[in-house]
Amino acid sequence: MTAPTPLIAGNWKMNGLSASLAEAEAIARGVGDCPGRVAICPPAVLTHQMAEALSGTRVLVGGQDAHWDDFGAFTGDISAEMLADVGAKLVILGHSERREGYRETDEIVAKKAQAALRAGLEPIVCVGETLAQRKAGEALAVVTGQVRGSLPPELAGQAFSVAYEPVWAIGTGLTPTTPEIEEVHRAIRATLVEMFGEAGRAPPILYGGSVKPGNAAEILHADEVGGALVGGASLKAADFLAIVQAL
Ligand code: PEP
Numbered sequence: 001m002t003a004p005t006p007l008i009a010g011n012w013k014m015n016g017l018s019a020s021l022a023e024a025e026a027i028a029r030g031v032g033d034c035p036g037r038v039a040i041c042p043p044a045v046l047t048h049q050m051a052e053a054l055s056g057t058r059v060l061v062g063g064q065d066a067h068w069d070d071f072g073a074f075t076g077d078i079s080a081e082m083l084a085d086v087g088a089k090l091v092i093l094g095h096s097e098r099r100e101g102y103r104e105t106d107e108i109v110a111k112k113a114q115a116a117l118r119a120g121l122e123p124i125v126c127v128g129e130t131l132a133q134r135k136a137g138e139a140l141a142v143v144t145g146q147v148r149g150s151l152p153p154e155l156a157g158q159a160f161s162v163a164y165e166p167v168w169a170i171g172t173g174l175t176p177t178t179p180e181i182e183e184v185h186r187a188i189r190a191t192l193v194e195m196f197g198e199a200g201r202a203p204p205i206l207y208g209g210s211v212k213p214g215n216a217a218e219i220l221h222a223d224e225v226g227g228a229l230v231g232g233a234s235l236k237a238a239d240f241l242a243i244v245q246a247l
Pocket of ligand 1: 208
């Protein structure tokens, strides 16, 4: 089986106004012929405008979360179908900020992944251990447990990716060592193969957590790293493009 096509996805979180579309357009102008796929996941309210601004470019637009139901009485929530309707192609699910801040369990993330598939969105499912769990030697067990619990069987043969994001590395400037990243990514790959057979070799496994222009090349060339989920450094076109170019 050929190596998974890498994906670099920018997670803008709750940052960005209409004026920030210029930054997304600058990213689209700069991606050139990089060997992977590139996506930006803006706040939901910018999805439509960004998808229009980037249509015809190589940069895909994604959501940062979606509800597990297709429609209904869920005040303030957004369905996967709504994101797809305004031009999103992917959706981040189970980000640690959602798992921690909104009590999202593996079961909820798996239901959201099913909803994303129904809407034709490609899920990026996030997993990752806390610092306390790493210190207790539980990182591999926690992460592989999240992979088993958050990926529904319907993903077999579908396009999706897993993002390994150690909670303690997000927005902190701290990163695991390259051997630590490789150890977790290999464990995720083994779990994917256990769950989906040979099809489990196809999804890229992204690394996320303080990826910057200065560390991107080393991380992106590590074993079983198939791209990156980038938070802070995706907000500035120059930084994000430097990461894309490190592929
Ligand atoms: C993230 O939140 O997905 C992330 C990786 O953030 P940062 O790159 O800022 O650590």
